[in-house]
Amino acid sequence: xxxxxxxxxxxxxxxxxxxxxxxxxxxxxxxxxxxxxxPVKDVYLHQTVQxxxxxxxxxxxxxxxxxxxxxxxxxxxxxxxxxxxxxxYKKRHHVGERSVLFSASSIVTSGSKLLFPAIVLLGAYVFxxxxxxxxxxxxGGVIIATGFxxxxxxxENYSVSHKGLAIVESLAGITFAGVGLLGFMNGGTxxxxxxxxxxxxxxxxxxxxxIIYIAVGFKVxxxxxxxxxxxxxxxxxxxx
Amino acid sequence: xxxxPVLFIAIPLLAAFLIPLTGMVWKESVRIIPGLxxxxxxxxxINLLSYVTVNGPIVEVIAGWAPPIxxxxxxxxxxxxxxxxxxxxxxxxxxxxxRFKSNVEYEAARKYFLLLMMLVTGSVGIVLxxxxxxxxxxxxxxxxxxxxxxxxxxxxxxxxASFKYLIMGSIASVFLLLAIMIIYSQLGTLNMADxxxxxxxxxPKYKAVSFILFVIALGIEAEVFPLNGWAPDAYAEAxxxxxxAFSGIVVKAxxxxxxxxxxxxFDLSGAFDLLIIVGLMTLVIAEVAAIRQEKLKRMxxxxxxxxxxxxxxxxxxxxKEGVFAALFIMLNHAIIKPLLFFSGSYLVYHxxxxxxxxxxxxxxxxxxxxxxxALGAFSIVGLPPxxxxxxxxxxxxxAADSNMLLIIxxxxxxxxxxxxxxxxxxxxxxxFKRASHLLARRPTFNAYIVMSVLAVLILVIGFYPxxxxxxxxxxANSLFDKSQYIHSVLTATIQ
Numbered sequence: 001x002x003x004x005x006x007x008x009x010x011x012x013x014x015x016x017x018x019x020x021x022x023x024x025x026x027x028x029x030x031x032x033x034x035x036x037x038x039p040v041k042d043v044y045l046h047q048t049v050q051x052x053x054x055x056x057x058x059x060x061x062x063x064x065x066x067x068x069x070x071x072x073x074x075x076x077x078x079x080x081x082x083x084x085x086x087x088x089y090k091k092r093h094h095v096g097e098r099s100v101l102f103s104a105s106s107i108v109t110s111g112s113k114l115l116f117p118a119i120v121l122l123g124a125y126v127f128x129x130x131x132x133x134x135x136x137x138x139x140g141g142v143i144i145a146t147g148f149x150x151x152x153x154x155x156e157n158y159s160v161s162h163k164g165l166a167i168v169e170s171l172a173g174i175t176f177a178g179v180g181l182l183g184f185m186n187g188g189t190x191x192x193x194x195x196x197x198x199x200x201x202x203x204x205x206x207x208x209x210x211i212i213y214i215a216v217g218f219k220v221x222x223x224x225x226x227x228x229x230x231x232x233x234x235x236x237x238x239x240x
Numbered sequence: 241x242x243x244x245p246v247l248f249i250a251i252p253l254l255a256a257f258l259i260p261l262t263g264m265v266w267k268e269s270v271r272i273i274p275g276l277x278x279x280x281x282x283x284x285x286i287n288l289l290s291y292v293t294v295n296g297p298i299v300e301v302i303a304g305w306a307p308p309i310x311x312x313x314x315x316x317x318x319x320x321x322x323x324x325x326x327x328x329x330x331x332x333x334x335x336x337x338x339r340f341k342s343n344v345e346y347e348a349a350r351k352y353f354l355l356l357m358m359l360v361t362g363s364v365g366i367v368l369x370x371x372x373x374x375x376x377x378x379x380x381x382x383x384x385x386x387x388x389x390x391x392x393x394x395x396x397x398x399x400x401a402s403f404k405y406l407i408m409g410s411i412a413s414v415f416l417l418l419a420i421m422i423i424y425s426q427l428g429t430l431n432m433a434d435x436x437x438x439x440x441x442x443x444p445k446y447k448a449v450s451f452i453l454f455v456i457a458l459g460i461e462a463e464v465f466p467l468n469g470w471a472p473d474a475y476a477e478a479x480x481x482x483x484x485a486f487s488g489i490v491v492k493a494x495x496x497x498x499x500x501x502x503x504x505x506f507d508l509s510g511a512f513d514l515l516i517i518v519g520l521m522t523l524v525i526a527e528v529a530a531i532r533q534e535k536l537k538r539m540x541x542x543x544x545x546x547x548x549x550x551x552x553x554x555x556x557x558x559x560k561e562g563v564f565a566a567l568f569i570m571l572n573h574a575i576i577k578p579l580l581f582f583s584g585s586y587l588v589y590h591x592x593x594x595x596x597x598x599x600x601x602x603x604x605x606x607x608x609x610x611x612x613x614a615l616g617a618f619s620i621v622g623l624p625p626x627x628x629x630x631x632x633x634x635x636x637x638x639a640a641d642s643n644m645l646l647i648i649x650x651x652x653x654x655x656x657x658x659x660x661x662x663x664x665x666x667x668x669x670x671x672f673k674r675a676s677h678l679l680a681r682r683p684t685f686n687a688y689i690v691m692s693v694l695a696v697l698i699l700v701i702g703f704y705p706x707x708x709x710x711x712x713x714x715x716a717n718s719l720f721d722k723s724q725y726i727h728s729v730l731t732a733t734i735q
């Protein structure tokens with residue numbers, strides 16, 4: 001009886017939610033046609049090129065218009081990594097060995113040695129050019145972390161310095177929050193751009209946007225590498 | 241002005257990133273820095289609250305884009321009041337647990353204090369933000385700190401509780417995101433004030449769907465029946481101070497979010513009735529469940545859920561007096577429930593099962609802790625002259641003004657149930673013979689200080705309720721003045 005009631009309730013909520021989302025569609029204009037509606041996206045698209053001189057509108061929204069959210073998301077990632085460490089703590093005490101113990105074939109080991117620098121380079125390219133081309137700090141960071149994942153899978157005794165990761169992570173986070181506070185002191189509001197924006201499509205353009213995105217790139221790379229390392233290598237922090 | 245609201249977020253985040261570095265140099269700093277930050281934020285909150293009382297709300301623009309383009313923070317009498325309570329409770333929880341895990345290695349301490357500080361920051365962010373998506377981000381921050389703290393370096397049961405909380409919290413996040421998407425697709429804006437001013441343009445069907453999704457999502461976080469399955473486990477299994485932080489800080493933030501949506505953003509006529517119905521269900525079921533609990537902390541958890549139900553009923557009355565009473569109950573609950581959690585966890589410290597029968601005769605072994613527990617119990621059931629009496633009285637008066645006699649009857653009946661299960665415990669503490677041979681655990685010096693501060697606050701509010709009522713009245717007025725909220729946000733400029 002209780003189950004049927006719950007299912008019925010869920011079905012009603014599900015039906016109306018699904019119906020609403022079928023109507024809304026993806027990327028369509030708002031249904032409400034009124035002169036009072038001035039979608040913020042128009043301002044974003046206009047100001048991205050006009051004022052911020054950034055070629056990638058997604059980046060300008062993520063890092064500048066809604067940079068505060070991004071700072072929050074970076075913190076969410078940071079907390080998840082911290083939380084993962086505290087939850088896997090028990091397990092690490094008993095098991096001191098890598099869970100993957102057999103060695104990879106020489107094709108895999110030499111191939112990954114060859115690929116690793118290229119992957120890191122691509123990751124760095126993606127986050128350095130975050131304000132010019134698709135991609136950015138999060139994507140670039142993930143690409144670099146996959147490079148480390150490859151190395152960890154290929155070499156059973158490959159190790160990453162936990163202390164080093166923690167330092168990179170902290171410095172990148174401090175850069176983000178610190179740049180925000182500098183804007184607070186220079187321009188008047190937190191995360192406000194206080195550098196010259198340069199010319200559109202230049203590598204050095206967009207004011208503080210590239211600085212923040214590079215910091216995010218380092219941070220994401222260090223954190224995800226840390227997650228992979230913690231899960232894969234359960235010795236983890238004991239000597240870190 | 242001594243500072244701006246953004247410092248409530250920026251300073252703790254900067255410190256959170258700094259702590260791993262300072263910890264490498266000086267290990268004790270991982271314990272001290274969060275406390276210093278919370279103390280600074282408390283000073284800031286008190287200063288800003290007194291500034292706001294005189295000069296009106298502060299609207300802080302972020303990244304140089306005035307609302308509705310950018311994100312903004314709003315510090316007014318209502319949000320400021322809650323922020324002050326939260327930061328204060330955060331500081332007390334920090335002080336209480338300062339020696340927490342001092343015997344194990346440094347990693348545990350670093351993570352515990354970091355997560356505790358972020359739990360407070362996330363909750364403060366939920367209350368301060370003026371942007372619906374930004375609120376989602378802060379709910380995530382609070383949630384992840386909460387999941388981790390529930391399972392913090394303890395056993396199987398707490399991992400299970402944490403997993404439950406994680407699943408429920410993730411469902412809440414998904415629903416919240418869906419609700420935000422509906423609003424953004426219709427109105428093209430995420431700013432709360434802007435959304436509120438354009439809400440009348442939205443199709444009623446979409447409005448209803450997004451409101452229901454918001455209620456489900458935030459109801460999970462605010463422990464509303466039937467979405468609170470995670471709460472009793474999380475409270476009972478988490479370390480003592482974490483349970484206190486949940487009831488004193490996190491739940492308050494979730495309640496705030498739900499109230500902000502019903503009062504300011506949505507203009508649905510049935511919303512207040514929904515609050516009353518949901519609140520009554522939560523209250524009745526939680527109190528009935530509480531009386532059947534055998535574990536002390538679980539009983540306290542259900543009682544906490546019941547109090548939240550009462551808060552929702554009180555908000556649902558929809559008058560200024562109702563809001564005043566709801567805020568008063570929230571304030572009292574934030575002071576009393578942590579006292580009960582702190583003293584209660586000392587009363588059952590050495591017992592394995594932590595059942596209520598383990599407190600038998602504790603009054604002789606640990607007189608001070610027992611006395612504080614009794615004080616908290618008397619206060620929360622609403623006996624005069626303690627703090628809880630005034631909040632219950634103001635609630636009953638608000639309900640009587642709106643002629644909700646049936647609700648008054650129901651609440652009074654439920655209060656009797658509440659009285660029964662609290663008095664049962666107090667009776668066991670003082671008048672039962674000690675059956676087990678477990679010794680009482682002496683509270684640490686810090687715990688003595690924290691519990692005494694809370695007890696003194698209960699007595700002060702109990703004897704001089706006027707000392708807080710001005711703040712409560714200001715807060716209630718500021719919640720009601722929707723047009724002023726919208727106006728002050730949309731006309732905000734870079735200071």
